[in-house]
Amino acid sequence: MNEFMKAASELAAENLSANSGGPFGAVVVKGGKIIGRGRNHVLENNDPTAHGEVMAIRDACSNTGSYDLSGCELYTSAYPCPMCMAATVWANIKKVYYGNTRKDAEEIGFRDDDIYELMGKLSADAEDADTIELRQLDHEETIKVFRAFAQKTDKTIY
Secondary structure (H helix, E strand, O other), rough: OOHHHHHHHHHHHHHHHHOOOOEEEEEEEEEEEEEEEEEEEEHHHHOOOOOOOHHHHHHHHHHHHOOOOOOEEEEEEEOOOHHHHHHHHOOOOOEEEEEEEEHHHHOOOOOHHHHHHHHOOOOOOOOOOOOEEEOOHHHHHHEEEEEEEEHHHOOOOO
């Protein structure tokens, strides 16, 4: 077994006894070394964003002192959910290795595929009222801060 996938799988297995969340673990690797580790802490932290991949990304960012994980790889025990996939993209991680599939996650009760399907339907003008409503509100006011940001000369785009 690949050493990094083994580490991710071991983190996932910790939750079988810890009951911190689902059986998901991940590691971030750079230059052949693990720089971030994470396992699902949704239940322990009462935080629906505390997925294994997000926790590993947070740990790697903390350890490197950077939000930019370019050149890193993510090893995760399961195909990333939409939130984790987005976090991976935001972190500039270009390569992801996963163990279990979306179908595998569905078979043990997780709804990742439902969320992927919903995201395929959503746009600024669309919604799935059974799951979420999206309504634009007060754009004429909220856009003012965006315009001010656009004018800043010392901004950092990430």
